[in-house]
Amino acid sequence: LNEARTVEETVTMLRQRGTRITSARRVLLGALFDGPAHRTAEQLAAEVQKHATAVSLSTIYRNLDELERHGVVVHSHLGHRAATYDLAASAQGHLVCEACGAVIEVPNEVFRSLRYSLEADFGFAADPRHLAIAGRCADCQTPPPPAAPPDLMEV
């Protein structure tokens, strides 16, 4: 639900719900529908600046909040840094490498049976779009040397 496919569909839905459509808001939606997944508020702000007059970061945060409230975007906390935002319709689970910071997108089917048993055993409805699983990617399988770990580094 609330998973509109285009900017205009989303705009219509938001307006029906009483949200006003400002230019900044429309441009933010454009950036979300356009660009890559899991971007931070700051990255989205930078993207928005390219297409519109300066929009303050707090407005970006407020708009992302609003969009999340309406089910248009979801955010997740990958690693130790800023939250990242994705369109709800296209959000997937992610694997986050503790060593190199790489983020791997994973189709939601992979989590189907886990979700089933969490539901059955704990009555817990896992949100597949919010899944962020820490571990080590194929390139970083060797454990860190004792007492001298690799720094968490963004890629």
Place this chain on the structure above:
Amino acid sequence: LNEARTVEETVTMLRQRGTRITSARRVLLGALFDGPAHRTAEQLAAEVQKHATAVSLSTIYRNLDELERHGVVVHSHLGHRAATYDLAASAQGHLVCEACGAVIEVPNEVFRSLRYSLEADFGFAADPRHLAIAGRCADCQTPPPPAAPPDLMEV
């Protein structure tokens, strides 16, 4: 590995590796072995204060870092707030309710088959101790009313 069972075992291991054992550090270990799971640095600091003269929060952070580097503790980010720390030996996966903030501990076996397929399909070695899965607990299954979500509240 590095999963010592007692404070003294851990102290011995740390000393062998060249880490100095201060009183604050020993008390912090005591607090970790003693108290409940997933406590924040601040909560651990408060616990330490009870048994020792004031220890500054930055020292707690530095010590938790050091202990994590030696594989004694692991930390995870549950929800939007402070990181929580657990003894590596006893760390389990957690389910975090997006609505009420409840944290449910889950035995690592539940994730066995997921870990197997992540390894097989993506070459990704999931860290079972770092697993934090968002969703809704049994008490919070009803979705939030449109445009008026419940606040994230710690329990």
Place this chain on the structure above:
DNA sequence: TTCGATGCAAATAGTTTGCATTCTA
């Protein structure tokens, strides 16, 4: 023409760091 949206600056939360001092090994 009203009330929601914005900009700006300041507040906040969590965590890290520089530096002089203290204490373990």
Place this chain on the structure above:
DNA sequence: TAGAATGCAAACTATTTGCATCGAA
């Protein structure tokens, strides 16, 4: 007694908020 650990305060990052102004409907 060398070098690791600490305290304190200040820096830092990500995010939120108060308030006056602006603009969509």
